[in-house]
Amino acid sequence: MSDQSDRTGHAERGDRPSILGPAAGFGVTFKAMFKKRLTEQYPEQKKPTAPRFHGRHQLNRHPDGLEKCVGCELCAWACPADAIYVEGADNQDEERYSPGERYGAVYQINYARCILCGLCIEACPTRALTMTNEYELADSSRRDLIFTKEQLLVGLSEGMVDTPHAIFPGTDEGAYYRGEVTSAAPGTVQQERTERDKEVQQ
Ligand code: SF4
Ligand code: SF4
Numbered sequence: 001m002s003d004q005s006d007r008t009g010h011a012e013r014g015d016r017p018s019i020l021g022p023a024a025g026f027g028v029t030f031k032a033m034f035k036k037r038l039t040e041q042y043p044e045q046k047k048p049t050a051p052r053f054h055g056r057h058q059l060n061r062h063p064d065g066l067e068k069c070v071g072c073e074l075c076a077w078a079c080p081a082d083a084i085y086v087e088g089a090d091n092q093d094e095e096r097y098s099p100g101e102r103y104g105a106v107y108q109i110n111y112a113r114c115i116l117c118g119l120c121i122e123a124c125p126t127r128a129l130t131m132t133n134e135y136e137l138a139d140s141s142r143r144d145l146i147f148t149k150e151q152l153l154v155g156l157s158e159g160m161v162d163t164p165h166a167i168f169p170g171t172d173e174g175a176y177y178r179g180e181v182t183s184a185a186p187g188t189v190q191q192e193r194t195e196r197d198k199e200v201q202q
Helices: 003-008 018-033 074-078 119-123 173-177 195-201
Strands: 057-059 084-090 102-110 129-131
Touching: 057 102, 074 084, 074 119, 119 129
Parallel strands: none
Antiparallel strands: 057 129, 084 102
């Protein structure tokens, strides 16, 4: 037996004339023609993802609209792809974004780098960062794949007032984490964004 026949096994089997080889190959194709088609009609028909699918991120709010992010950067440190950039800043009474001392002033996720592994959301101590089921993240521009805080921050639900605004009167940061604040206090209004915030956002 030659080296070639050892590699292909044709001579060793010896049970099928070589001319029928291609026909046998097409047999696989013919059999597949009568099987149920598995073609996905995407994007016309979108299949729902698994409930815990890791898609686009979301920055969450407390029930009164204040932001849960405290700008600690733990998510950025946990990220294996270096896809997150965070800058924290101090809250001030006249311009408050979160119940505690600090908030995430700048928050960016680069989806040209992100591998949607979810390590960042595991690292977040306040559940400020979670992942949605949204997976349509492709774009032709690298710049457009960098999502800013404004894009990632969840919208307002009933009972919320947009940031910045005052903490619920008579409470502290702990009350928020114990779930004692369930909506914005009556009369809560959005504070004016100062030049400080505008500078940080640039
Ligand atoms: S999902 Fe993974 S890769 Fe994407 S930002 Fe989070 S830690 Fe980084
Ligand atoms: S999202 Fe969570 S881990 Fe990341 S900076 Fe904000 S609080 Fe910290």
